[in-house]
Amino acid sequence: xxxxxxxxxxxxxxxxxxxxxxxKPFRARQLARWIHQHGASSFDAMTDLAKSLRGKLAQRAExxxxxxxxxxxxxxxxxxxxxxxxxxxxxxxxFIPEQGRGTLCVSTQAGCAMGxxxxxxxxxxxxxxxxxxxxxxxxxxxxxxxxxxxGDRAISNVVLMGMGEPLQNLDxxxxxxxxxxxxxxxxxxxxxxxxxxSGLVRQMDKLAALCPVALAVSLHAPNDxxxxxLVPLNRKHPLRDLMAACRRYLRVAPRDFITFEYVxxxxxxxRDEHARxxxxxxxxxxxxxxxxxxxxxxxxxxxxxxxxxxRAFAQILAEAGIVTTVRRTRGEEIDAACGQLAGAVxxxxxxxxxxxxxxxxxxxx
Ligand code: SAH
Ligand code: SF4
Numbered sequence: 001x002x003x004x005x006x007x008x009x010x011x012x013x014x015x016x017x018x019x020x021x022x023x024k025p026f027r028a029r030q031l032a033r034w035i036h037q038h039g040a041s042s043f044d045a046m047t048d049l050a051k052s053l054r055g056k057l058a059q060r061a062e063x064x065x066x067x068x069x070x071x072x073x074x075x076x077x078x079x080x081x082x083x084x085x086x087x088x089x090x091x092x093x094x095f096i097p098e099q100g101r102g103t104l105c106v107s108t109q110a111g112c113a114m115g116x117x118x119x120x121x122x123x124x125x126x127x128x129x130x131x132x133x134x135x136x137x138x139x140x141x142x143x144x145x146x147x148x149x150x151g152d153r154a155i156s157n158v159v160l161m162g163m164g165e166p167l168q169n170l171d172x173x174x175x176x177x178x179x180x181x182x183x184x185x186x187x188x189x190x191x192x193x194x195x196x197x198s199g200l201v202r203q204m205d206k207l208a209a210l211c212p213v214a215l216a217v218s219l220h221a222p223n224d225x226x227x228x229x230l231v232p233l234n235r236k237h238p239l240r241d242l243m244a245a246c247r248r249y250l251r252v253a254p255r256d257f258i259t260f261e262y263v264x265x266x267x268x269x270x271r272d273e274h275a276r277x278x279x280x281x282x283x284x285x286x287x288x289x290x291x292x293x294x295x296x297x298x299x300x301x302x303x304x305x306x307x308x309x310x311r312a313f314a315q316i317l318a319e320a321g322i323v324t325t326v327r328r329t330r331g332e333e334i335d336a337a338c339g340q341l342a343g344a345v346x347x348x349x350x351x352x353x354x355x356x357x358x359x360x361x362x363x364x365x
Contacts, residue, residue, distance in 0.1 A: 035063055043058050069084050080092055091138075104155045243281065266306070290325050
């Protein structure tokens, strides 16, 4: 009989699982705390469980996270792990330390099928959805690898902004989100867990119903003609529908605004009139804007807007009363910045690199 990977079970699935072992529901909560709060990977360590239960668990279950193929730290402290998820696929997870908080950027798919023209993951194509165990495994591993000697947690925020479109993989993403916000799991506030989507409107409604967390929407253009080109999904779900979905989401969201992400592309979507068009577009959607300077990747001919252009664009939005931030580029030296994830994977899948041919662990960039 194959073993069940407990990293893939949220509290309700874990409760069903312990019932199959003739155990009471509170055992599920105990197990969850051992796994997600203490980072246990062996049942032997779970000293408050009866030996007989530990024996049953060892036979029927396991706790297995993806294997780290490469661990890279940038000069600014940003850390990126390349994780083997089998069959030639590897995904990336990025930790971004900041004053007073630490953000983990998690992947949800190996590749992405949405084909946004400015994105390295999109250029790579799609391999498969990650499982809940592979998604939670990224957080479980990072917690373990970043654990402070004081016992303090390094990760205060999780963003599903790594590789992939999270809302295309809701079946696996929702149990992972539930574990992130569950008091017996990672205990994160719903406001500190953010899903980023390119705009799958029906799935936004589903997320609202199943596990509302903070929402970021990748907007990138103020009108359908331009967005159709940059984000091909727009041809199916135009801006009108997307704005309506944002308003519906806000009825249950843990925050009272949507974050609109907007990648700044030189000469393409960064003119003053684009900013003015945006103001009209989002007039009835409470929101904040996060402008992301475009991060180049091999094979892309697009260019980043100049800092002056980005400042002028931000100023127009701000003067209209929209809180606007410019995302500071982090981890660029190790290709860990927004939209750069995949370079390593693309190479790896193409050349079918094996783990023993990858650079050594913890290569300081
Ligand atoms: N698929 C989801 C989440 C992953 S992408 C989404 O698209 O929202 C996370 C963010 O990085 C998105 O806002 C995305 O548009 C942005 N991004 C993608 N490629 C980029 C690049 N080359 N430079 C800067 N940001 C990029
Ligand atoms: Fe996929 Fe997001 Fe990249 Fe678009 S920006 S291709 S949705 S990962």
